[in-house]
Amino acid sequence: MALLEIDAVTKRFGGLLANHEVTFQVDRGEIVGLIGPNGAGKTTLFNCISGFFPPTSGTVRFDGTDVTGWPAERLVHRGMVRTFQVVRTFPDLTVRENVMIGAFARTNSASAARKIADEVLEFTGLAPRADVLGANLPIAQKKRVELARALATGPQLLMLDEVMAGLTPAERVQAIELIRAIRERGITVLLVEHVMEVVMPISDRVVVLDSGKKIAEGPPQEIAENPEVIAAYLGEKYRPRQEEAGEG
């Protein structure tokens, strides 16, 4: 059964159609990659799904419930959480405290939140950094803290927005391993990535957006050979990939 159902979601900014009747589903236990060239509407769609702003029209169903327009906090309590493209690590808090913020979505008790955070820190390999301040972390670890904070909320669906951007190839391999381990815990993953090569090895299925519309959907191999997808990305080849230079 589908955990997430996106039905004809449209988002308009004035005269600009950032998402145009986008429809797809994410089944329980899947890793689905959402890709597309610059400005395709990936982040906008993430924002519409995760309660950052409501879609102009269309429906978002999560775990059988119509959650269209629900605010992010309510969605987190329901089991849907997302990370942001630009990292939001709290610089004056330690890694553990950053992750405890996520845990407070499911408990009011500081000791219970700490217990949850410590378990997540262990799982994500951040335990040795637990007492380091957010400000003092390199980008790859900041991204991992973001992911850990999201995991601490106890999600059914984890939505990752460009978690690989700014990582070295070796760090990407580690991030891919972590995402696979997350799925093995029974958590469904929807990830946005600009770089196609990054999405292909981890995704069970890939959804491609271009100019706000879904242009393809299928297994990674099929998508990589799809002429419409290749054409959508072709114009990109000669552009510098600024978003890979490291954010946050």
Ligand SMILES: Nc1ncnc2c1ncn2[C@@H]1O[C@H](COP(=O)(O)OP(=O)(O)OP(=O)(O)O)[C@@H](O)[C@H]1O
């Ligand atoms: N808040 C906003 N107000 C007006 N226009 C917006 C807003 N957010 C996004 N857009 C526009 O919507 C379109 C889709 O942008 P979006 O950021 O969703 O694309 P994207 O696929 O995530 O791109 P990228 O890979 O560069 O992050 C772009 O033309 C963008 O300028």
